[in-house]
Amino acid sequence: MTDEAQVRADDRAHVFHSWSAQGLINPLPIAGALGSYFWDYDGKKYLDFSSQLVNINIGHQHPRMVEAIQEQAAKLCTIQPAFANDKRGEAARMIAEVAPGSLNKVFFTNGGAEANENAIRMARLHTGRHKVLSTYRSYHGSTATAITATGDPRRWPNEPVAVGVVHFWGPYPYRSPFYAETEEQEGERALQHLRDTIVFEGAGTIAAILIETVVGTNGILIPPPGYLAGVRALCDEFGIVFIADEVMAGFGRCGEWFAVDHWGVTPDLITFAKGVNSGYLPLGGVVISDEIAETFRERPFPGGLTYSGHPLAVASAVASMKIFKEEGIIEHARALGEDVIGPGLAALAAKHPSIGDVRGLGVFWAIELIRDADKTPLVPFNASGAAAGPMNDVAAACKERGLWPFVHFNRIHVVPPCTASVAEVREGLAILDEALTVADGFYAS
Known part of the structure; x- marks a missing residue:
């Protein structure tokens, strides 16, 4: 077995995952991480716009x-x-x-x-x-x-x-x-x-x-x-x-x-x-x-x-x-929110009709996605299965492009590490810009 195959086999046979129906998940094996990125065994890198569970504030593997x-x-x-x-x-x-x-x-x-x-x-x-x-x-x-x-x-x-x-x-x-x-x-x-x-x-x-x-x-x-x-x-x-x-x-x-x-x-x-x-x-x-x-x-x-x-x-x-x-991380996080993430998300909201609201502070932001001018959520509250399909499609579009998003109900949370560089944040926002065209496709004008 390759390393990845062994990781998958052990996980499927012996790991009981939280918040999951065990037979319906297929966890991605992760080989490593550094700074604002992690990667799989094929070497595909993901910009971590979720900070894992919104906790990797100083980034991965800080020396x-x-x-x-x-x-x-x-x-x-x-x-x-x-x-x-x-x-x-x-x-x-x-x-x-x-x-x-x-x-x-x-x-x-x-x-x-x-x-x-x-x-x-x-x-x-x-x-x-x-x-x-x-x-x-x-x-x-x-x-x-x-x-x-x-x-x-x-x-x-x-x-x-x-x-x-x-x-x-x-x-x-x-x-x-x-x-x-x-x-x-x-x-x-x-x-x-x-x-x-x-x-x-x-x-x-x-x-x-x-x-x-x-x-x-x-x-x-x-x-x-x-x-x-x-x-x-x-x-x-x-x-x-x-x-x-x-x-x-x-x-x-x-x-x-x-x-x-x-x-x-x-x-x-x-x-x-x-x-x-x-x-x-x-x-x-x-x-x-x-x-x-x-x-x-x-x-x-x-x-x-x-x-x-x-x-x-x-x-x-x-x-x-x-x-x-x-390393001035508190100040850096504040500046990222004020100077980069906030203005960047405002620009996306002006471009994408599926964005109903943008809100946040520091490196803690949400994009709320809607279906129409009446603010109908893109997916229903607590949606699962087929009902969650549109948000799953948006998330998949992000991952295909090398961005790992934090998605919950009808929202994408923009929560990169507090140490993320301006260039990394802009890279993530550019990928979101592309992925949001998927959400726009569900919008009834």
Whole structure:
């Protein structure tokens, strides 16, 4: 067998893939990756406009990251969480230093789902309440409480799992659930809806409001001006913990350390993963305010993980944050959004009738595709099989041309690495320009 044949055979025989009907998939074997590209065993290169799962913020195989992991492996591969460890403490300090307000402690997890799971646990214990409010257009992970807090259809086959989660509608100016005519109106009406939900659920029963600062997989929805400040004010008024899920939006993805920095809002808890070390090793966590940390000063926190703050993982986080600072990656991501991606997508929208909306920040953008002037989505909500055909055709056109896209429902998400060069981004936009002619073919003028 060739290398590729062996990879395919082993995968098909023994790997059980997530979110998949096992007999209906044919995973592409990947031979290698570097920077903004990865390639298959035939040598075909793909420009990674998905950053894998929107997590390769510093690109593939960054030499400083690889070296840091190798160095730590030679020094100390693992030690259990009850001990103090130099890299664990350094990573926590560095994260706290860039977090807003008085968020000064970090609880490390293996990923984003566990981060949200533990943040909810902290909020419930801190308040003595049990309910959690989260939006319908959201994804928070696939563990028990995290998948229940998730709003998108991945929640449905997992129910019932956890109790006490109530969903509400967040702002979405392009398809306003509040019939708003302006962004300001959308923000005001969304906040009134949230206030009504709090009142009718009973404020005294609500431990936390869990919000993706910028909604990720479910649309890259940018909150209207004043919305997050309004959520903060409601949480203060009713004694509710504000949890900002920054698993996807944090660590440079939106052109800031944390997306909340765009609006000058300080949550009580921030959950993170993905971009903190670009997924080179499994790592996530919760950044905790002094007030909530004080709850557990003499009261044990009833949660833990064997690999919480694993030395190899936190060493990669330390290296990653040094790379961010010393190579100007936050600033570069911000400039890519303002100077290249934003204007480039606006030009595509002016050219392609199938583009209904373009929105984003930094290197976190969405193109929403439509069928007609009434904004009918190119494919239905949660489309699968033949109904998803048009989007599958657009994705296939991208891949044929050497671009690996992030596609969800009727959207293409433009999410290259934060380190992508201007030339690489323009290369990707040029391929999108060609592929969007496929979407235009479904548009009824």
